[in-house]
Amino acid sequence: MLRLLFAGLIAAVCLAEAAAAQSMRAKADVECKPAGELLHYDCVIKLMNARTSEPLAGVTLMVGADMPSMPMMHNVRPVKAAPGADSGIYQARLVLEMHGDWAVQLNLSGPVRDRVVANIRFDPDRATPVVPSRARPGHKH
Amino acid sequence: MDDYLVGVLSNIGIISFVALSAYLLLLTGEISFGQQAFFAIGAYAAGIATALWGWPLSAALGWGAATAGAAAILVGIPTLRLHGLYFAIATLAFAEMVRLLFELFRYQLTIDGELVGPNGSDGFRGIRYIFENDVSSLQFLVLIYLLLIIALVAFMLLERSRLGVTFRMIGEDATLAELNGVAVARIKVLAAGLAGALAGIGGGLYAHLTTYVEPRIFDVMLGVHSLAYGLIGGLGTALGPLLGVVIDIGLLESVRVFAGYRMIIFGGLVAVLLIVRPRGLLDERAVHYLSRVWRR
Numbered sequence: 001m002l003r004l005l006f007a008g009l010i011a012a013v014c015l016a017e018a019a020a021a022q023s024m025r026a027k028a029d030v031e032c033k034p035a036g037e038l039l040h041y042d043c044v045i046k047l048m049n050a051r052t053s054e055p056l057a058g059v060t061l062m063v064g065a066d067m068p069s070m071p072m073m074h075n076v077r078p079v080k081a082a083p084g085a086d087s088g089i090y091q092a093r094l095v096l097e098m099h100g101d102w103a104v105q106l107n108l109s110g111p112v113r114d115r116v117v118a119n120i121r122f123d124p125d126r127a128t129p130v131v132p133s134r135a136r137p138g139h140k141h
Numbered sequence: 142m143d144d145y146l147v148g149v150l151s152n153i154g155i156i157s158f159v160a161l162s163a164y165l166l167l168l169t170g171e172i173s174f175g176q177q178a179f180f181a182i183g184a185y186a187a188g189i190a191t192a193l194w195g196w197p198l199s200a201a202l203g204w205g206a207a208t209a210g211a212a213a214i215l216v217g218i219p220t221l222r223l224h225g226l227y228f229a230i231a232t233l234a235f236a237e238m239v240r241l242l243f244e245l246f247r248y249q250l251t252i253d254g255e256l257v258g259p260n261g262s263d264g265f266r267g268i269r270y271i272f273e274n275d276v277s278s279l280q281f282l283v284l285i286y287l288l289l290i291i292a293l294v295a296f297m298l299l300e301r302s303r304l305g306v307t308f309r310m311i312g313e314d315a316t317l318a319e320l321n322g323v324a325v326a327r328i329k330v331l332a333a334g335l336a337g338a339l340a341g342i343g344g345g346l347y348a349h350l351t352t353y354v355e356p357r358i359f360d361v362m363l364g365v366h367s368l369a370y371g372l373i374g375g376l377g378t379a380l381g382p383l384l385g386v387v388i389d390i391g392l393l394e395s396v397r398v399f400a401g402y403r404m405i406i407f408g409g410l411v412a413v414l415l416i417v418r419p420r421g422l423l424d425e426r427a428v429h430y431l432s433r434v435w436r437r
Contacts, residue, residue: 025253025269051254062144068357071347072152073366073390073403077145103353107144114272117353131263 025050030118032127045090055088062107063092147278153390154285158343160370160382165336167371170312174364175232176340178239179209181359183341184348188268193250193258205345206338213337221329243356264355268348296379369411375423
C-alpha cells in the first residue's frame, strides 16, 4: 500500500516536472470602484507582458480573491472578466464577503497561463491598491 | 472539474497539513498557537528554492519541510519544558517573532530581468513554478492529495506503533509516562519536529499554489484555526482534524448561505463542542464505536 502511494507520488512529481518550457510572465494594473450595491465592486484590469509592457489580449481571465489575514478561508467564487474596448483591458465585477484587504487573484489561461496577485483594500466608498510596507502605521515617510 | 471546486479542494488539502501538525502536538498534550510559523518557514523556503535557486518542486518541498522541521526542533528544545498555558503563549510568541522576521527579510535576485524573492512586508511574488512548468491546477491538486494521503497513512501507522502509544501516553499524563521510563522531553521534541515538517510541506504547497506569500498570511488566525480543526473534528484519529477542515472550509465557507456569518458560526461551534464534546466529534469513544461497527 505504502509502496503504491510512493510510486503514485513519484509519478505525479515527474509529471509535474516533465515540461520545463519557459512561459510568458504577465503583470497587471487593477482599478476597482464600488458598483452601487453593498460589497459589489467593478474592476478594470489592464493586462500586460511583464517584460515588454505590451497589452495582453485574447486571454481568458478569471478573477478571484482571498483575504491575506485569513488565507484559504474565504473563497470568493472566481468570475470571468469580459474584454474591454481597448486591447489588454478586461472588466469584472467582484462580490466580496466583507470590506478590508483582499489579494485579488488574476488567473490567466489560453495563450498565456499565469497568475497575478494584486493587493487591494476595499472600503465601502472606494478601493485602493495596498502596498503592505506603506500601509502600516509607523512606516509612513 | 470546475476551477472553483479545484480551488476549494486545494485549500482544504493544504490547510489539512497545518491541522494535522497541530493535532500531532495535541496528541502529546500540548496546545500550540504557533504552527503557522512553520507553515511560513516552509512556504518561504520552498518558494526560494524553486523561484530563486531553480530547484525542482519535489526537492523544494522536501527542503521546506526539513527547514520547518529543524526550526520546530530548535524551538521545541527550550519551549517543551513549559506546559499548558505557558507553552501555548511561548508558541504564539515564537510565531509572531517569525512573522515579524519575515517582515524584515529581504532576499531578491534578478531573474529574467525582474527582481524576484522575499521583499519584507511587500511579500514574495513570482513563485511561478507551476506556470513555468505547465502544471495544471488539477495536477497540483492530485499532488496535494497524494502527499496528504501519505501523511494520513503515516499517521495511521504511527498511531498503531509504540511511538504513537507513547505520544498518547505523554498526552494523558507526562509525569506518569516519565515514571514508566519514557524520555518525555526527547519524544516531545520529536513530535514538535514532525509537526513542524508537516506544516512546512503545507506551506511549500501553498506558496506554489498561490504564487505569492506575505507575512500577514501567517498571523495568529491561521494558528487558531489549525488548532480548532482538531478540537472540532476530534482527537481520536488523524481523520478528526480533516473533518474539522471539511466542516469549516468545505461546508461553512462553500455553502453561500453561511457567507459572512461563517466566523461567528465557526467560533460558536468551537465553543459548543468544547463544552459538550471536549475531545471533538471523532473522539476516542466515537472512533472505538465506529471501528466496532466497521468490523461487524
